[in-house]
Amino acid sequence: MTRDIAAARIMPSGADWSATAQRWRVPLLTVALAALPWIVPSQALAVNILIFGLYATGFNLLFGFAGMLSFGHAAFFGAGAYGAGIALARYGVGWFGAIAIGVAVAGVLALLIGALSIRSRGIYFSMVTLALAQLVYYVAFQATDWTGGENGLRGLTVSVIHIGPLALNFLDPVTKYYVILVFVVAALYAISRLLNAPFGAAMEAVRENESRAAAIGYDVKRIKLIAFTLSGLVCGLAGTLDALHLSIVPIDTLFYQTSGLAVMMVLLGGSGTFLGPFVGAAIFLLIEDVFSIWTPHWQLFVGIVFILAVLFLPRGVWGTLAAWHKRRSA
């Protein structure tokens, strides 16, 4: 029997390739993102891909790996942005403290919305998250003293970032890009660890077969709540970075279209894959960037590409490539 086990181990399979890809996915993505400002047409586009790629990755953690389709992730992106923005503009907190506060606010909100929404499943879960996120939107809309209401939150410009003796000019687009990149890469590393850890496996078990996951000893509700909260934390971090980048928090940040953005980007790139959300964010934002120059109806083109992708590449662009390579090497 022991010899059988040894023999099965040596047998080459597709697992080798995917193991290698898994080990190198964070370094590879880091290199690609570091080169991004010199590849895409504009600096602004590169920063957006960075921030929305992270946002989509946070959403994918819940949707792609735990199988829970939230229509309310704008709440966590927005909570991060407003949390950091209010700390900066109203309380004069430093940039790093503001990021920490934004992420914490998003995490607490995710814990609350998660606890309320994981009681329901499937489409009902999606609807509860949508309703609760819209509730957050209307509260922010009304609380003008704090949030600036429909004019958005202003007055949070960070011009210099001090790291020890170092003073970095945050108004310089290149410097700003790499400061944000450091946070994004740190988050990606943590997410990669999480997905490879036992908890990542447990999330996949819940996605694949919830009742069997409970039957083999997993506390499914607990896994769902933790996954929801971690997902909210990552999206919250993306939100804080967006606030720092824009120096303003528009009220649209919390609107349900922002939730839809994450769904579209992840489906375009490939749900349940590590790199898919970034590929999806890049495609989406690139189409916006190119087509919005010569037509205000650029969303029409995003829509067409999205429909084509859903019809012909149901695994998403990256998901299809990865599956194709895996089949060939298997």
Added chain:
Amino acid sequence: MTGPVLVAEHIGKRFGGFTALDDVSVSFEAGQLTAIIGPNGAGKSTFFSLLSGAVAPTSGRIRFEGADVAGQPHHRFTRMGIARSYQITSLFPQLTAHENVRLACQAIHASARGGLWRDRAHYPGLAEEADSTLALVGLLARRGRPAASLAHGEQRALEIAVALASRPKLLLLDEPTAGMSPEETKEMMDLIARLASERTVLLVEHKMKMVMGLADRIVVLHQGKLLAAGTPDAIRTDADVRRVYLGEGRSGRG
């Protein structure tokens, strides 16, 4: 034999106005293989769901190793040592055979199941445990294949392997030979006999010949109630059982 592992005391289950199971009391001795039989709709599946913790009874108590466990969540039953397999194959279809079993190994180790940081491959023993469980059911060569791509008989074997990986003291098997060919059924029977030599097993099965040859004890359910319990010989000659079940011409099936 060291006394009963599991005792059901007057357990019942109502779904709205329908009583699926009514006042059933049975105890299961350690080390025995007990088969649960009964016509369709007799309450076998409900009984199984109650004993495995998937569903809480609406009345009565379930004692496992002396403690009342009725009403505890499903995952607690598994961690205490009760695991089940399903009549309709219930696996993690996109994950490999190895990962299906490894997940079950991981779940019963408190130090491993919730880990957020350390790589799952670095938890000692889990992968080896999963592979030796796969070897036990003859699936080791298929370890890297997604569960969905396995043949029906292989999926049935994996179904058992996932349940076994929880290292249960009490193993509940729900029609393990459902949809199997005669050769596969024979192999499965041999496997069940081997498993039963090391732990307490409860078996729901339609194939009467198989049940009569394999079980130490048989529990007969009929219309949600306990009709009879005893050795295969006693059940075969029981007048009530003959009337409602064996007399219906189903004894030769399988």
